[in-house]
Amino acid sequence: MSGLDVRGLRAGYGAARVLHGVDLAAGDNEIVVLLGPNGAGKTTLLRALSGLVGGRGAAALDGVALLGRAPDEIARLGVAHVTQEGGTFGPLTVEENLRVGAQARPWPRRGVSEDVSRVFTYFPVLQAHLGRPAGTLSGGEQRMLAIGRALMARPRLLLLDEPTRGLAPQARSRLFGTIHAINRHEGTIMIIVEHNVAAALEVAHRAYLVESGRIADLRARRRW
Template sequence: MTSQTTLLNTRFLTAGYGPVTVLHGIDIEVNEGEIVVVLGANGAGKTTLMRAISGTIPRTGNIEFEGRSIKKDSTDAIVRAGIVQVPQGRGTFPELSVADNLLAGAYVRRDGAKAVADDIAKWYSVFPRLQERSTQRAGSLSGGEQQMLAIARALMSRPKLLLCDEPSMGLAPLITRELFNVIGQLNKEEGLSVLLVEQNANLAMHIASRVYLLETGVIVASGSAAELSADDSIRKAYLGF
């Protein structure tokens, strides 16, 4: 594990909303090529963690990405640096067509229309349902389709690190499984690094390289998926099996 290069590294990351502090000093690491899963219950601060990393809320502490501090960067600079967040729930642009959503995902890219069109074609082949609906408004898609669109849109920027905020939320178990399979596949085939926060432990554990447990804004345990599943008390308290 240590031979891998560290991609993302937070030290004492603290964030919240106005006077309310939600995250109390989070230390996490994501190495290149890993899928890191942060598990936590409702209100543990999962979404806040995502937002703090992607810079949509003010934060203190340090965040390093590829060895460079991105603590002071704005959201758009962080996206250009290669971290893209898939927002929770329906984070699509509902009034825009599916194709325009994907185009918007490539907003930060400067490598020309041809390369962008090629990528759109590529993600259409991964998510054939999106191609069928390419001219429809994103708002008219089903929940699962919107989630796929959100992921495809994020991937359009060719990120080095994908942040996924509860991709299973509101989706049928079958669709969730399909989604996690796709993420796992992308990780294996494209070497995509992923930081994923989830409530739904069972599925997420399958694809995780490492797991953190987040409880009321504090990391309470960490380790490989196997290590955590092996620990009885943790398994009962957090994984429910």
């Protein structure tokens, strides 16, 4: 099966169960947005898909099972995860951060410099800061760098956890426009956790409402 297919996913932390049998799908080139209150299980769902949290049930990307694998193995299968924290390396320069992102690719890793240039087409402000340590960038610029670094892995599936958190409305709008452009040009499947409902639905092909560790509702919209 092409795309992401999740069936009966259960996950949690120790004895605390957070997800209680989640079913979810994302087809080729789709942007899927996860909506819902804090504590509903949205972040845990992304963490289970990327291997940061153990899960049970079934989750497959293009027919290849993800659950039960280590995070680095899942990354090599084409899954990139940008967490709420972003995860940039502060002492490393912007260029070094981007090149680190390519390490998730299987060998041989060709075209790394070309991919750095490709990231700059989406986030031109990063090119102006190429030699600066990531830790000196603004919060919004660090968010862009984290997404750019994930793109360096050439992911089939990109998981974004609250990518616009803390951004001003204008910056949030620009970032969602860039996310839409990445999806359109790269064909990357995206699962996005987002609290700004109106902005998220502008780019989403479908949206799931998560409540108490379960899918409460599904809304689909036209493709771009």
